[in-house]
Amino acid sequence: MFTPSRIVFLPMAALAAAQPVQAMIYLSIEQAQELMFPGQTLVPAPLNLSADDIAVVEREAGTRYLAGALRAWKAADGYFFVDAVIGKHDLISYAVALTSDGKVRQVEILEYREAYGGEVRNAAWRRQFIGRAHGDPVQLGRDIRNISGATLSCQHVTDGIRRLLAVYAIAIARR
């Protein structure tokens, strides 16, 4: 009796089409505020950092501080932050809820964008992956919402949260 193999091999060069991935919006800033501090009206908390403060933040966090990306709000029982980090291939904005004593209570990703700009736009480079034979065609132009493939790291979000906590310590907790 013929038993079909449970392993299917597909030569990658023979796959029919390829398209760049991926952008996803999960929550707006307002939605994240409502999720983390339901029913509250949050008050913007300006982060006035001097050049010296920024030097301390960068030393403590071990990452660059980019003015403008980080914003803070005061809630009745904590603080709400929004920040964005740029990795080599992606841009992630995220929201963080801190307790009144500066502990991370919740982190939510707001927006995730992958950017393999140069290589994906380079037609000659793309051609090696596209259209050499038939296969199970990828439907071009359709929204790609779910992806499998080896894991991409979220390490720069972790770095961003460390930086955010350093900013909190200097700009909010010590004032």
Added chain:
Amino acid sequence: MPSQLPGVDRHAARRSSIRRARPLLGTRVEIVAAADFPAAELHDAVDAAFAAIERIERLMSYHDPESELSRLNREGAVRPQRMHRDTCAVVRAALEFASLSGGAFDPCVAPWLEEWGLLPRHGAARADHAASWRDVEILAESRVRFRRPLRLDLGGIAKGYAVDQAVRALQRSGVRNMLVNAGGDLRVVGDEAETIALRSPQAPGLVVHTIVLRDAALATSSACYSRRRVAGVEVSALLNPGSRTPYLAAGSVSVRAADCISADALTKVVLFADPQTAEQALKACRAQALVLQADSADCASHA
């Protein structure tokens, strides 16, 4: 007051659907949930599912010196160690997949990954490089003992378990339709089929294949994302337990199975077991594998 939350619409029917993501397990974990109850309750259900994943990360992180796994690695060869129910379930499953695959899946190859800088060293006693899964002994009452000083690493299986536990948490909250995706190891549950795109392992910005998944899990392994040079030698986070050499090919292996812990572990079985053993392991788990074969060894474009 009209809620700002997604899925909440005062005038619409009660069916809600939300999609959220958190940075967990070193990657982006995404949960999509739909149910016939108010969106605020659906958000609570998703919170509980994320909490389940956070619990598993706290217990089984190799990177966190405070995790239960790190305690096992410090003390497991000294005296028997008690394990949390979740840790015990994952260790037990890891040993089952090791046995099923004749050691092609082995959760004890971490000393090499430590040497290559792919896993941290927490200053525990020297690990015995000759140790394997056979030196891990599960005792009564959720305790474990290591017969040699070794490093247990659940990185090849805990992510799949975390996805399954998030699914369980959602189901306990009454959610019937969901998708949980932990950096590409994912599971779809419910009435609706989902289209899953597979990345090109050589060029992760491109999708080269799609799979339609319904009530099933899918996990993918590729060496492309962890390949690096250490002291002039090319290494990766995927180590062949038989030959003790890093897997460096540019292809990827995706496995479809009923649950994500099986899919996750079986990708490594397909990578490293001989074809007959891999076929048998897949059959025993009613799983299938899809291997994307590269025509060159190049995955430098995103190194």
